[in-house]
Amino acid sequence: MSNSQSIRExxxxxxxxxxxxxxxxxxxGNISARHDGKMYLSPSGFALDEIRPAQWVEVDIATGxxxxxxxxxxxxxxxxxxxxxxxxDIGAIVHTHPPYCIAFTLVARDLPIMxxxxxxxxxxxxxxxxxxxxxxxxxxxxxxxxxxxxxxLLGNHGLVTTGRNLREAYYRxxxxxxxxxxxxxxxxxxxxxxxxxEEYEEIASLESEAYRIQLLQKMK
Ligand SMILES: [Zn+2]
Numbered sequence: 001m002s003n004s005q006s007i008r009e010x011x012x013x014x015x016x017x018x019x020x021x022x023x024x025x026x027x028x029g030n031i032s033a034r035h036d037g038k039m040y041l042s043p044s045g046f047a048l049d050e051i052r053p054a055q056w057v058e059v060d061i062a063t064g065x066x067x068x069x070x071x072x073x074x075x076x077x078x079x080x081x082x083x084x085x086x087x088x089d090i091g092a093i094v095h096t097h098p099p100y101c102i103a104f105t106l107v108a109r110d111l112p113i114m115x116x117x118x119x120x121x122x123x124x125x126x127x128x129x130x131x132x133x134x135x136x137x138x139x140x141x142x143x144x145x146x147x148x149x150x151x152x153l154l155g156n157h158g159l160v161t162t163g164r165n166l167r168e169a170y171y172r173x174x175x176x177x178x179x180x181x182x183x184x185x186x187x188x189x190x191x192x193x194x195x196x197x198e199e200y201e202e203i204a205s206l207e208s209e210a211y212r213i214q215l216l217q218k219m220k
Contacts, residue, residue, distance in 0.1 A: 030074035112194035
């Protein structure tokens with residue numbers, strides 16, 4: 001427990017941000033982080049901002065064994081577990097139900113890249129059509145995409161973002177929600193003018209790595 005104390009506290013901080021910023025309401029959504037071969041996942045039945053540090057459920061990533069603390073893990077435990085197994089670079093996963101993201105999936109699938117912070121911090125967003133939540137169908141659909149993109153829109157459901165750490169995964173959620181909002185506002189007027197692939201490539205190129213890192217530092 002003492003060994004995992006700082007990751008547990010960090011999880012609480014970002015969990016509170018997801019609720020404060022209306023990225024999730026009620027007991028929806030789930031968050032996890034990887035630490036020392038284990039993942040720490042939100043328990044089932046809690047609003048994310050109610051979770052105390054000791055209540056994050058510890059699951060061994062290789063075996064799936066859980067440390068019994070008398071709480072059930074989030075019902076999306078398989079989605080988190082499979083994602084960590086499939087991509088060793090993933091250090092954290094944020095699953096939320098942001099309103100503009102959900103609205104976007106009701107009318108469109110492919111979120112275009114529209115502005116530099118989106119290009120630099122998130123890049124491409126992929127889409128998974130609606131499947132029944134809490135099932136291995138959802139876990140399988142998401143795991144297929146975790147090596148393709150760090151943000152996955154779930155049709156009629158919400159969003160999953162991954163990152164090397166919680167801060168990166170969390171801010172990707174904020175940027176994708178902002179992007180969905182901007183897209184919907186612009187497309188109410190006419191077909192949005194999105195970034196060209198050359199403009200996107202320019203940002204995504206190695207030279208812009210410094211720009212991306214600068215942005216992430218600003219987000220501290
Ligand atoms: Zn969900």
